[in-house]
Structure formats: C-alpha cells, structure tokens
Amino acid sequence: MAERPAKSPIAGHLVYRHNRITRLTHWISGLALIILFMSGLQIFNAHPYLYWGSTSDPDKAFLSIAASQDDGDVRGFVDLYGRKIDTTGFLGVQQGVFGPFARAFPSWLTVPGYYSLAAGRRWHFFFGWLFAISGVVYLIYNLAVGHIRKFLFTLRDAKSVPAMTAYYLHIRKTSPQQGEYNPLQKMAYTGVFVILAPLILLSGMAMSPQLNIAFHWLPALFGGRQSARTVHFILAFGFLFFVLGHVLMVLTQGFLNNMRSMTSGWYNEKVPVVIESTAQASPPEAAAVSSKQEAEKINEAES
Amino acid sequence: MKLNRKLSRRNLLIGGLQAASLVVLSGCEKMFDSLSQNKNVQSLLELAENGSRRAQRLLTRRNKLAKEFEAKDISPKFRANGNPPPITMDYTTDAQNHWTRWRLEVSGLVKQPASFSLADLQAMPSRTQITRHDCVEGWSVIGKWKGVRLEEIINRVQPATDARYVVFRCMDTDSDGVNYFESIDMIDAVHPQTILAYELNDRPLPIDNGAPLRLRVENQLGYKHAKYIRALEFVSSLDKIGQGKGGYWEDQGYEWYAGI
Numbered sequence: 001m002a003e004r005p006a007k008s009p010i011a012g013h014l015v016y017r018h019n020r021i022t023r024l025t026h027w028i029s030g031l032a033l034i035i036l037f038m039s040g041l042q043i044f045n046a047h048p049y050l051y052w053g054s055t056s057d058p059d060k061a062f063l064s065i066a067a068s069q070d071d072g073d074v075r076g077f078v079d080l081y082g083r084k085i086d087t088t089g090f091l092g093v094q095q096g097v098f099g100p101f102a103r104a105f106p107s108w109l110t111v112p113g114y115y116s117l118a119a120g121r122r123w124h125f126f127f128g129w130l131f132a133i134s135g136v137v138y139l140i141y142n143l144a145v146g147h148i149r150k151f152l153f154t155l156r157d158a159k160s161v162p163a164m165t166a167y168y169l170h171i172r173k174t175s176p177q178q179g180e181y182n183p184l185q186k187m188a189y190t191g192v193f194v195i196l197a198p199l200i201l202l203s204g205m206a207m208s209p210q211l212n213i214a215f216h217w218l219p220a221l222f223g224g225r226q227s228a229r230t231v232h233f234i235l236a237f238g239f240l241f242f243v244l245g246h247v248l249m250v251l252t253q254g255f256l257n258n259m260r261s262m263t264s265g266w267y268n269e270k271v272p273v274v275i276e277s278t279a280q281a282s283p284p285e286a287a288a289v290s291s292k293q294e295a296e297k298i299n300e301a302e303s
Numbered sequence: 304m305k306l307n308r309k310l311s312r313r314n315l316l317i318g319g320l321q322a323a324s325l326v327v328l329s330g331c332e333k334m335f336d337s338l339s340q341n342k343n344v345q346s347l348l349e350l351a352e353n354g355s356r357r358a359q360r361l362l363t364r365r366n367k368l369a370k371e372f373e374a375k376d377i378s379p380k381f382r383a384n385g386n387p388p389p390i391t392m393d394y395t396t397d398a399q400n401h402w403t404r405w406r407l408e409v410s411g412l413v414k415q416p417a418s419f420s421l422a423d424l425q426a427m428p429s430r431t432q433i434t435r436h437d438c439v440e441g442w443s444v445i446g447k448w449k450g451v452r453l454e455e456i457i458n459r460v461q462p463a464t465d466a467r468y469v470v471f472r473c474m475d476t477d478s479d480g481v482n483y484f485e486s487i488d489m490i491d492a493v494h495p496q497t498i499l500a501y502e503l504n505d506r507p508l509p510i511d512n513g514a515p516l517r518l519r520v521e522n523q524l525g526y527k528h529a530k531y532i533r534a535l536e537f538v539s540s541l542d543k544i545g546q547g548k549g550g551y552w553e554d555q556g557y558e559w560y561a562g563i
Binding site: 055057 | 328329331332333335336338339345347348349350351352354355359360362363364367368369370372376378379380382435437438439440441442443444445521522523524552555556557558561562563
C-alpha cells in the first residue's frame, strides 16, 4: 500500500498514477537515452556517411556530413541525395583552438566531447544494456499488473485523434479524453513501446558481427547491415523528437504535477467538468465525483 | 524608447538563455570528458563488454557460420584502413620476390613449435569465403578470401592445455614505431571461418590489405583482423602482451571483444 498524501488544495483529486517500477525505469531510460543519443553521435562521427544495403561503397552514400575548403575558407556541409546544405557553425566543421576542423556533429552534442570512438562505444554499449534491461523490466512488470492497457492505442483512440489534436491547437474547447491518457498520448507512448524501442534495439544489434552470425535474419530485416545503421540513426532522431515533445508537454501541462507523479507516483487529476466551466462549476459536486473516482483509481493501482 | 527597452530586454533574455545553455552544455561536456577519463567510471562501463561477449556467445551456436555472399556482391574496392604498410627493406624486397624469405613463426605454449613458408601454407587444405567486413568506424565491404584455416595450424602445433589465446604479431608499425598485434581466444580460433588469408578476390593478398598473410575472424570487427602477420604465439594470459589489453587498439581503449 502506498501512503496517501494529504489532499491537495487544488481542485481535482490525487491518483496514484505511476508505480515504483515505472518511475524507476522511466528515469533510468531517460538518462540512458540522453547518453545513448550523444555517444551515438560520437560513434557516427567516425564515419559520417549513411548508406542503404549491405555495404558502404564510398560514392553511394545518400547522406554525408563533411567539411570542404575553398579559398582557405572551411565550410561544413550536409549532403543529402546530392543536395548540399551549408551547415557551417553547426555541422561538418567546428572552431577549435588551432582553427576550424572537420567534425560532423559538434563537441557539445557528443559524449565524450573530444573525439574518441573507443570512449563513445563504451558509453553507448553500457547504456544500451541499461536501456534494454530497464525496458524489459518495465514491460514485464506493467504487462503483469495491467498498466500497459491504460495507454495502449486502439482503433477507438484513432477516431478521437483529430478531436484531441484540435483540442491541443485550441480549436476545440472540450477534450475527448477518457481515462488517464488522451488519444495522442496513447499514440505517442504506444509508438515508442511497440515501434521505436524494439526497432532501435534490433537495428543496433543488427550491426553486431557476432549477432549477425547468430541471427542471419537480423541484418536482412533492415535490408543489410548498412541499412540497419541508417535505420538506427533515423530512429535515434525519432527518440529525440519524442523526448523533446515529451519534455515540452511536461513543461506546459503542469510541470510540478507531472514531476510529482513521476517521482512520488501521485498525480493531481483535474475533473473535466472543472476545466470546462470554471465559473459555473460547483466545488462540492466536483469534489464528490473526484473522491469516488479517486478511490477506484487507488484500488486499481494498488491491486 | 519603449520598443527599444523591450527589445533590449528581450535580447537580454535571449542572451541570458544562450549563456546559461552554454554554461550547462560546456559543463556537461566537461563532465562527460572527465568521466570518460576516470578509471572507476571506465571500469564500470567496461562491464558491458563482458556482458556483451557472454550474452552474444550464449546466443550463437558454436561453429555457426557467418553469412557468405555471392560473387556479384563483392565490393568494387576493398577499403584498407589502419597503419600504413611496412616500409622496411626486408618487407619491400621480399614483396617483390613473392615472399620467398617470409616465414610464419608459431611459438608459445605449443608442443610442436613450427615455421611455415607461404608455399607451405598454400599447400595446406584451403577455405574460400565471400564475407562482409565491418569496420569499427561503421563502414562495410564484401570480399572473397582464400586461406588456411587457423585450426589447421593449431592441429599441427598442438597447443598445450593452458593455451587460451592466439596472439598475432604483425610487421606494420604506427608513427611511434609500435608494432601492430592482436589476439583472439581459442573458441574463435577454431571457428571454421577463422582463416589466415593469402588471397583476396582471387589474387594474391594486396599490400594494402595485409600481404602476405592476414587474419579473417568473421564474428568480429575489422581491427581484430590482424594484417602483415609474421608470427603466432599461443599464451595463457594477455597480461604481458603489449600493455596487457590484448591488442594494439585495445591498448588505446577499444574493446578486446569486438563482436559488437
């Protein structure tokens, strides 16, 4: 049994939203994702080219990040399918103590900051293990206690996606949310757990020569080892966008409340009626509804 | 006036945010840099290497083969990497004389130390395989290799029971004059596709790719595939080899187990 904290003075009611395992694995995988992303860029810097297929014939890279020099002026470029984009100041070239030098992703985005493929790999594989293990622990536990189905995106949720989007864009006044998670949240979380996380792990493992022997289908699944590397790179940015979106939502949708729920487990859920008609809502009624729901939620979370 | 003040306030805010993020970012960078050089942190991170080796070997049936490709898959150019080829007189003249003087010395914890000429190795049963070579940097090339299985040599020299690793002594050096060397354990050494290759794409092994003899160990990354081999040494421990990490790149921080 979790202890019930004193009732918050804010309208709404406290629900025990995140169990211990969820909170723990959330922060572990959050830290791991940051380090995986940054050490991954360090590893990418060793060969800043991307290809499709099994091999990497130099003239067949569809993406490259490089520096080129004309008239003593060193400029950074991203070359995407033959289209050259000048990225001086960010990608391709960096200012150092001894002048500009070629570097795909800048120091401040990589772990470690200095160039070291060896160190980047060590960080990456350690936190890769940590990420995978915490993900598996999270999944097993939450499948067992039935938490996952609360945010599993279903066909019914798909129908209310436009309404929820309209609500976020302030076009629609009422939220179509039912239950603890709204349709867009469900879509994001389900996408991460069902698509992004498994695929980024598989594409990472598809680059391992030993695992290529163990599972010949692994690189084939992605269309070859270099394709797996490319997919891994793209999915890393998928995670970046998810994390940025996630952080943005946390910051804008009640930062302290969200932080409380991911540290202590308790989330202050506002009753829709209260949000919709702030002026007319009669507090006693809302409170009555909330305490009933609250009791149910607590039972559910702790059963 | 008012507009100006507003602008300058906004500039101040933006400037402040920029400065703050710079402090945070450079702080992070410094933190990760010093953690990357901290011995305790590094030995913690190194736990992953053993975990990877154990887990991956557990998942791989012993002697299961790496995918072999078809002739049409062979890369137009087999990229060479690492130290430049040896430039000693002995090496270059011998290269011109089709390696008549070169010998592969096999020593260490073996019952029958031996020495083989290139012709000796070529007279032994050979294996040909078209495999993908993966560099630690991230690129991959496909080439066709012909060579003698390392197990063939092992059967001839008969390692002692306490021989756990094969060390490959090479002729190439870095700019400081340090010789390249590598090591693998007996499990990988007796794998059917672990060969000492003397041919690439149906031609004698080119100098850039490690002539006259190089290792192919298909379950690991390119830096394990020692080039310009001159000797094999069977040892029970890697502690006294180089700086004790088992290889040239390993001494510079790369993992000894390069199956990942």
